[in-house]
Amino acid sequence: MEKNQSRMQLVAMKQSFFDQGLLDEQFIQLEELQDDVNPNFVEEIVILYYGDSLRLISSIEQALKERNLLDFNKLDTLMHQFTGSSSSIGAKKVKAECNLFREYCRAGNIEGCMKSFQQCKKEYASLRKKLEAYFQLARQVGSSEAACRSK
């Protein structure tokens, strides 16, 4: 009973991610890759993503500290990487913000860059929080199996 409830909760949670545009079908792809060999595949990938993201975000932040002497090329490159990383787990909203940032970069718009970067960080933080809750629940429900079935 409880388990069922939790399962349903899990399913609902996941669905909300899609509905809100937080995640796209790439996430489903990851779930499909999960199997007996890698029962926690999705979570492992997401954890990798966290690590990569943190590194990139701090690099961008560092670069943005230059204020009026922004190295747009460098910023664009870093953001490009962040975009790629986000696409790996299907972080849709984060990706969208990243692309916006890159456009500002190309336009040489410092303000735009600053603003959109803040948005990026916000979206990233929000997604991370939700995913962490999701996986926690998934573990409670009992495993990757649950996570998979909750598709």
Place this chain on the structure above:
Amino acid sequence: MDNGCFSSPRRDFPNGLRVLVVDDDPTWLKILEKMLKKCNYEVTTCCLARHALSLLRERKDGYDIVISDVNMPDMDGFKLLEHVGLEMDLPVIMMSVDGETSRVMKGVQHGACDYLLKPIRMKELRNIWQHVFRKRIHEVRDFENFESFESMHLMTNGSELSEEGNLFALEDMTTTKKRKDLDNKHDDKEFLDSSSSKKARVVWSVDLHQKFVKAVNQIGFDKVGPKKILDLMNVPWLSRENVASHLQKYRLYLSRLQKDNEQKSSPSGMKHSDLPSKDVGNFNFPNSAIKQQNDASIDRCNYSEGTLHHQNMETKSHEGNPKGIVPHSTTAEKARPLTGNITDANIQPFASLESERKHAAFDCTMSTPYSWTDIPKSQLKKEQKPVVHLEDNFNLLPFHGKKHNIQVDQSQSIASISSTPSITEQDVAACIETKPRFSGYKKDYTSSVSSIRSSVDTFPFRPGNLMMNDQPSQPISTTNFGLKTQSSNNLSCISDLESYQRNLLFGGEAASAAPLDEDLYFYWHNMNFGQPNIGMSEYYDPGLLTEVPNHLYDSADYLVIDQGLFIA
């Protein structure tokens, strides 16, 4: 794993396709690895382009395909793409989150065979094997085309020769047979082309053959055995049978080279001199007709590889050797016994061929042909004329010196046998040589073989399927050649090398070879044929070919050989 042209030695292609993934993004690297593993591919991941390059260089034939991201910190993806294309000639797939047309275009310009957009779906990865397969097919196809052309030529030649006497009479018969065979062959070839679908063939690439030769030299030609070679070569996916058949061919080739040398020295009228120049190897066949044919065949042979640079070969051995196909012509001039020349020529052609490039067909199948020439160390050098040494001293045997003793003996015996017809043989050989791809030769040779009835047995080598697989190739049946000159039974004794050489040279005149695998045709020339240059086919010492010999040596063949003329 060392891989010749065919990167994947697995029989259940595309399973086990060896993929190298290069991406600086650890998340994607892991995802791709998982996806590829799910496709039953063998995955190696790498996050640094430089590391990837060193991995590729370390194991030249260790991967079938490379997937790389475009944006990497240490090296531009396009640069890596270029390197891989140049050094390893592997198909490379680019990927990026950026799908801008200009980027994609750049990728294609740099040689990428595909450009994927991230996020990548698994279904996109499932089909990457097509790029590997496509490459292989193209290589083989080139060869085959040549072969078909050759065969047609042979057929024509064959009929022309008929006026020569009983030989021709026989030839007629064989020609017809050959025609049939040819048809079949083509079918087979085509079918075999998709060898990957049929079964994995061992493609004796230049590299692989070099390894083989090295191992053989190390062991000592007289002590050599498939098992020993296999151990030394250290090519995990290669089987004992693969090596055995390849060894056989190699022996034939060597012995033929040797024979050529011997012949060269003999004053027989080989008109090697005549041979020269005609594009391919005009083997100076005494008969102009033959010559023409031979030439044609030689040309073909030469062509098989595209441009066999037999010329390279010329340098050394050409004396008297018509440059195999091309090389034979030069040698032909010398009018040295064909054998001698041929071997040289043969060797060279191969060498040159190899150097030239991996002829598609040959690369796959016989990339070794050139390598064969390499057999004798000196000869083996790709670019050099393999046989050169042989010419004069029967060094022909691919091995320089010592190891070749055995071969030399053999070739000598063979040579002696063929001395008479030496010319023909040589001519044939010459012709054949140029075509490392046996397939091409085969056709031509078949006809010439019949006419020539050289004592040399040539095996029509069917390049298409030349892969030296374990299977016995049908030397003769496949190619038009069908002519089997009776070889002085010594042919059988002839080391594989020689036959191999012959095949190479003569393009597989193996006329009457027993139903050898289509893959390998070696025309057996009966060395004893006193016929004037039957053309290149004579030169082929089909018996030597390993693959072929199995069959060739089969009773049927031998009988024929024993009987003397036999038209395959």
